[in-house]
Amino acid sequence: xxxxxxxxxxxxxxxxxxxxxxxxxxxxxxxxxxxxxxxxxxxxxxxxxxxxxxxxxxxxxxxxxxxxxxxxxxxxxxxxxxxxxxxxxxxxxxxxxxxxxxxxxxxxxxxxxxxxxxxxxxxxxxxxxxxxxxxxxxxxxxxxxxxxxxxxxxxxxxxxxxxxxxxxxxxxxxxxxxxxxxxxxxxxxxxxxxxxxxxxxxxxxxxxxxxxxxxxxxxxxxxxxxxxxxxxxxxxxxxxxxxxxxxxxxxxxxxxxxxxxxxxxxxxxxxxxxxxxxxxxxxxxxxxxxxxxxxxxxxxxxxxxxxxxxxxxxxxxxxxxxxxxxxxxxxxxxxxxxxxxxxxxxxxxxxxxxxxxxxxxxxxxxxxxxxxxxxxxxxxxxxxxxxxxxxxxxxxxxxxxxxxxxxxxxxxxxxxxxxxxxxxxxxxxxxxxxxxxxxxxxxxxxxxxxxxxxxxxxxxxxxxxxxxxxxxxxxxxxxxxxxxxxxxxxxxxxxxxxxxxxxxxxxxxxxxxxxxxxxxxxxxxxxxxxxxxxxxxxxxxxxxxxxxxxxxxxxxxxxxxxxxxxxxxxxxxxxxxxxxxxxxxxxxxxxxxxxxxxxxxxxxxxxxxxxxxxxxxxxxxxxxxxxxxxxxxxxxxxxxxxxxxxxxxxxxxxxxxxxxxxxxxxxxxxxxxxxxxxxxxxxxxxxxxxxxxxxxxxxxxxxxxx
Numbered sequence: 001x002x003x004x005x006x007x008x009x010x011x012x013x014x015x016x017x018x019x020x021x022x023x024x025x026x027x028x029x030x031x032x033x034x035x036x037x038x039x040x041x042x043x044x045x046x047x048x049x050x051x052x053x054x055x056x057x058x059x060x061x062x063x064x065x066x067x068x069x070x071x072x073x074x075x076x077x078x079x080x081x082x083x084x085x086x087x088x089x090x091x092x093x094x095x096x097x098x099x100x101x102x103x104x105x106x107x108x109x110x111x112x113x114x115x116x117x118x119x120x121x122x123x124x125x126x127x128x129x130x131x132x133x134x135x136x137x138x139x140x141x142x143x144x145x146x147x148x149x150x151x152x153x154x155x156x157x158x159x160x161x162x163x164x165x166x167x168x169x170x171x172x173x174x175x176x177x178x179x180x181x182x183x184x185x186x187x188x189x190x191x192x193x194x195x196x197x198x199x200x201x202x203x204x205x206x207x208x209x210x211x212x213x214x215x216x217x218x219x220x221x222x223x224x225x226x227x228x229x230x231x232x233x234x235x236x237x238x239x240x241x242x243x244x245x246x247x248x249x250x251x252x253x254x255x256x257x258x259x260x261x262x263x264x265x266x267x268x269x270x271x272x273x274x275x276x277x278x279x280x281x282x283x284x285x286x287x288x289x290x291x292x293x294x295x296x297x298x299x300x301x302x303x304x305x306x307x308x309x310x311x312x313x314x315x316x317x318x319x320x321x322x323x324x325x326x327x328x329x330x331x332x333x334x335x336x337x338x339x340x341x342x343x344x345x346x347x348x349x350x351x352x353x354x355x356x357x358x359x360x361x362x363x364x365x366x367x368x369x370x371x372x373x374x375x376x377x378x379x380x381x382x383x384x385x386x387x388x389x390x391x392x393x394x395x396x397x398x399x400x401x402x403x404x405x406x407x408x409x410x411x412x413x414x415x416x417x418x419x420x421x422x423x424x425x426x427x428x429x430x431x432x433x434x435x436x437x438x439x440x441x442x443x444x445x446x447x448x449x450x451x452x453x454x455x456x457x458x459x460x461x462x463x464x465x466x467x468x469x470x471x472x473x474x475x476x477x478x479x480x481x482x483x484x485x486x487x488x489x490x491x492x493x494x495x496x497x498x499x500x501x502x503x504x505x506x507x508x509x510x511x512x513x514x515x516x517x518x519x520x521x522x523x524x525x526x527x528x529x530x531x532x533x534x535x536x537x538x539x540x541x542x543x544x545x546x547x548x549x550x551x552x553x554x555x556x557x558x559x560x561x562x563x564x565x566x567x568x569x570x571x572x573x574x575x576x577x578x579x580x581x582x583x584x585x586x587x588x589x590x591x592x593x594x595x596x597x598x599x600x601x602x603x604x605x606x607x608x609x610x611x612x613x614x615x616x617x618x619x620x621x622x623x624x625x626x627x628x629x630x631x632x633x634x635x636x637x638x639x640x641x642x643x644x645x646x647x648x649x650x651x652x653x654x655x656x657x658x659x660x661x662x663x664x665x666x667x668x669x670x671x672x673x674x675x676x677x678x679x680x681x682x683x684x685x686x687x688x689x690x691x692x693x694x695x696x697x698x699x700x701x702x703x704x705x706x
Contacts, residue, residue, distance in 0.1 A: 007070045008063060010053040018072040029060070030067045031074055040064055071181060071263060125189065130196055137200040138217040143207040153462065154206060154657060161205035165232065168198040170253040174239035179246075180255050181263040187252040195229050202228070230292060238296045247289040259285050318381040319374065322364045329383040340371075341378040345385060351375060382476070425495050427577035431699035432498060439505055440706065446509040447526045450519055463515065463643065464650050467616035470514035474541070477507040479562040483548035488567070491574045492560050494698075500561040504538050505706065511537070512623060517639050525636040531706055532628040535682040536675075539601065540618060547606040554606070556598035568594055578698060586697045593684045600677040608670055613654055620647045621675060 006013045006023040017027030033040065040061040042049065049059035051066055145157050152160075166172055169191075200221060203209045209217065233250045240248065240256065247259040265278055317324045319337040328338030343349070351372035353360065360370035362377060426433045461469070475481055478500075509530060512518045518526065542559050549565060551557060556568035568591070573583045610618075624640035632640075655664040689700045 008066050009051050009055075009058065012053075018067075018074060020070055020072055022067075022070075022072065026063070026067065027072070029063060030072050033060075033064050033067075034074060069179070069258070069261060071261060125193060130193065133197060134200050134221070135214070137204060138214055138221075140204070141210055143210045144201055144204045153653070154208075156460070157205040158202070159460070161202035162232075165198055165202050166236075168201075169194060169232070169236075171232070171236045174236060174241075176254070177240050177243070178255050179243060180251070180257055181261055183249075183257055183262060183265045184251060184255070185265065187255065191250070191252045192229070195232070196225060199225055199228055230288070234288075234292050234296045237293055244297065247286075248293070249285055249288070259289055319377050319383075320362045320364055320366075320369065329378075329385060331382050333378075333381075333383065337374070337378065338383070340374065341383050342385060344371075344375050344378075349375075425498055427494070427575065430578055430582060430696065432494075432702050434498070434702065436702060436705045439502060442506055443509050443530070443706075444523075446513060447523055447530075449513075462650055463620065463646050464613050464616040464654075466514045467511070467619050468612050470511040471541075471612070471616060471619065474507055474511050475545075478503055478541075480541070480545045483545060484550065485563070486549050486565050487563055489560070489564050490566060490570050490572050492558060492564075492566050492571050494573065494575045494578070496561045496564065500559075501538070501703075504541075505534060508534055508537060511619070515620075515623070515643075517643055518623065521636055521639070522633065525632040528631050529623060529628055529636075532625060533622050534706065535685070536622045536625075536678050537619060539597070539678050539681055540615070540622070543597075543602050543605050544615065546602055554603070556595060557602075558594065568598065582697045585695075586692055589692060589697070590688055593681060593688060596677070596684070597681050601674065601681060604670065604674055604677075608667070610671070613651070614667075614671065617647055617651050618671060618675060620644075 004012060004014055005021070006026055007021050008026040009023060011023050011025075013021065013023040015022070015024065017024065018030055022030075042061040043059045047062065047065070049062035051058055051063055143157070145152070145160060203217070203221060203224065209220070212220075236253075237248050237250055237256065238244075243256070243258075248256045249259055250256055259282070262278060316322070316332065317334040317337055318332050320334065322334050322336075324332065324334040326335070327333070328335065329341055333341075344351075349371075353372040354370045358373065358376070360373035362369055362374060512526070512530065512533070518529070521529075545562075546557050546559055546565070549557065558566045558568055558571055560566060571587070573587060575583060620643060624643050629637045629640040651668075652664075655661040655667075661667075689703065693699045693701055
């Protein structure tokens, strides 16, 4: 800025007024504002009005704020009296940051008591206590994230660690930052000490680091902390949106200073020439602004590249976000929320949203939660009661409005069959009849809804992790989470089997829609993939459920639905609408194929005990099957090929990084065999359906009408 321009309004001037280059008009305005106790307010309400030369009328609030930022002071009786001194309490500025700045500069520093002393030009810190604390953290050989599942990748662990570090450093509220013109070195050293104290936990999120010898940990940390301190501080500064145009330096979690507007340095001791120290620091501070802070601002790195809060902590209540390590009602939740949920179900409570929005935010620390929204969130995160009381769950009534005349809204479970499926299955002349148009229309609506993608809280989940989440939801909807409640029976009813099939066809499209790549495909390609996918997936998912059923003799089982299962050698089909002779002939026709299902699909699933991520790997292989992709558009084929590469890289990283399994070729081979036998079974099943129809036994052609 040229010296013959006013630093406030940019009008030409050669005068120095109120200790800075300023015109007479701005300096007089500043003096009057202080001496006359002016109460100012932004005329536009933005607090960011531009002061341009030539304007007839300036926003007085923004003009006064700029006077402060440029360092104007009033000299009276040879004593400096700036806005940040005695006359400050005479003015009410409608800006929280300016008030805080002035209070900070008016009063003595509010730095919390610490063991940092500056004597004889030397900083004294109790390093022994600090080193002992760091050694205690490093002495453990276990990762501090040992309670997280084995599918958490190394980057996700680092993300969790950085989130915790931000919390410990109080870096989660950049909107509360205060701009000052003084550097308090004691505050700077206190922040440095806090970082040294908490940053070792970031390294200990990695199992590989936690297993290192203590000496190696110290060597790595001694080189790590300086670079990490600069990076973390820079990220925090970029979040201060209100001061984004300034060249900021962080003093601590509350105070920042503009490099171009530093008035003084505070040491709590007498320094002969503090300006020399400031001149010594300035080139380094400018370097930080130009080559680090600006880079962070301009590139706007994704959270997963630096830090993120989107990986859900398992030590937080999923309802109210209060820290907890306990699991209640089948989800991570605190005692208060789980007890609230249980009482609500038992007592058949009726709630209305206290604000009428049906979207109240649950914040930790709040004394009173909106009961309607709290219960709604309990259901959304998957809370269930594991006793007979859960039967009342779907009948629970919630009133969303404050007005009593409004219609009662029921938050019944999505897994209720009556929502999507009608019990209109008929059997006439040995042919299964029911309305397939309803199911096809429902599936079509799912595929048309491109907003079914995973929400923002899951944007950093990997491909297989998304599928795992979809599988969990599918198992919930199919009621496949309680194999211990299965009832063994001799009698298999065909209608039960068809209802179970209906449920799978209705809910399995949501599994495909967990993948953004699938969501963005054309409707035609989605249907091509789904028509080939559902048969294979149905065999796999029902097979996994069967392997979880207590079957000591490992006999071949037939799954009738989620509740009833029969042994293959003892089964009896009960259907009054179909001739018994034809049922028996159909069963004998199917029995060899059912034995293939048992020996080459169910047994390998039980013996190998595949992890959830391996099942997800098999599912993606089914979705983007080569033969299926050959029927789709070229763009879909390219996407499918890329997805197969992605999941192979991911499963490799899982075996090597998580399982420490460096020779996993045999396991991949067994999974490939499993896919081949599933395909063989579905092909045989199609042939049996055709033969059964041709021989006028049972017509199951409805399965081909998807």
